[in-house]
Amino acid sequence: MKRPYVILNAAMTLDGKIATVGGDSKISCEPDLKRLHRLRSEVDAVMVGAGTVLADDPSLTVRRVTGKNPMRIVVDGEAKTPVGARVLKGDVRTIVVVSAIARSENVERLRKAGAEVITLGVSYVKLAKLLNKLWVMGVRRILLEGGSTLNWNMLKEGLVDEVRVAVSPSIVGGENAKTLVGGEGFSRVGGGINLKLTKIERVGTNILLTYRVGEKRC
Numbered sequence: 001m002k003r004p005y006v007i008l009n010a011a012m013t014l015d016g017k018i019a020t021v022g023g024d025s026k027i028s029c030e031p032d033l034k035r036l037h038r039l040r041s042e043v044d045a046v047m048v049g050a051g052t053v054l055a056d057d058p059s060l061t062v063r064r065v066t067g068k069n070p071m072r073i074v075v076d077g078e079a080k081t082p083v084g085a086r087v088l089k090g091d092v093r094t095i096v097v098v099s100a101i102a103r104s105e106n107v108e109r110l111r112k113a114g115a116e117v118i119t120l121g122v123s124y125v126k127l128a129k130l131l132n133k134l135w136v137m138g139v140r141r142i143l144l145e146g147g148s149t150l151n152w153n154m155l156k157e158g159l160v161d162e163v164r165v166a167v168s169p170s171i172v173g174g175e176n177a178k179t180l181v182g183g184e185g186f187s188r189v190g191g192g193i194n195l196k197l198t199k200i201e202r203v204g205t206n207i208l209l210t211y212r213v214g215e216k217r218c
């Protein structure tokens with residue numbers, strides 16, 4: 001099934017957290033945020049999970065550099081995205097992808113707030129199907145911006161091609177702080193996702209690591 005090229009990007013502390021136990025996810029530094037906004041302007045769509053919308057209320061637009069805004073996609077099985085969410089604001093196209101368990105009044109609310117709503121899957125959004133649908137719509141490059149759960153689902157289903165992680169020089173700890181990839185996890189390293197390091201850059205105070213997915217670790 002044809003699908004767009006997917007780049008997973010995140011800002012992470014040295015101990016692998018993408019937010020603190022208190023939910024603070026302002027991990028990046030200004031030069032890295034500028035890099036992120038440039039990257040947004042270079043893709044056709046930006047994708048996040050509903051948890052990120054609820055926690056961070058991101059706009060997902062290009063503001064720190066000059067460039068076009070990508071389409072915004074929210075994977076939101078239960079249609080929990082609040083109608084006042086920033087991701088629904090402005091004249092940028094937003095698609096909220098729900099499953100059949102989403103309540104029809106929530107779906108209607110989102111449509112009235114300007115979102116296009118797509119239903120895919122019974123109780124879980126079929127991500128491979130979604131990517132194929134986006135391909136048919138002309139989407140060729142997607143920037144996956146988290147969070148932890150959606151990163152897991154996308155990686156587990158083999159739908160990520162590249163991982164770019166900005167490692168900040170900070171440690172925040174916390175067993176319950178969200179990590180780069182959540183979900184149920186693999187029980188053996190050998191069963192995990194193999195990556196190949198392709199680039200190391202310094203971006204402000206962060207180290208930006210770029211990996212290709214699907215290659216042998218060593």
Ligand SMILES: NC(=O)c1ccc[n+]([C@@H]2O[C@H](COP(=O)([O-])OP(=O)(O)OC[C@H]3O[C@@H](n4cnc5c(N)ncnc54)[C@H](OP(=O)(O)O)[C@@H]3O)[C@@H](O)[C@H]2O)c1
Pocket residue numbers: 009010011012017018019023024025027048049050051052053055056075076077078079080099123124125126127145146147148149150151153178182
């Ligand atoms: N530092 C960074 O770069 C960065 C970037 C993004 C986010 N974050 C942080 O990450 C945290 C959010 O992560 P999270 O794991 O809580 O949330 P998330 O991954 O953003 O969203 C998870 C939710 O998305 C929905 N979802 C995901 N895959 C689905 C599928 N295949 N089918 C149906 N629904 C699906 C589910 O909603 P339902 O349960 O409603 O079905 C799920 O609970 C926040 O703390 C945020 O600050 C950090």
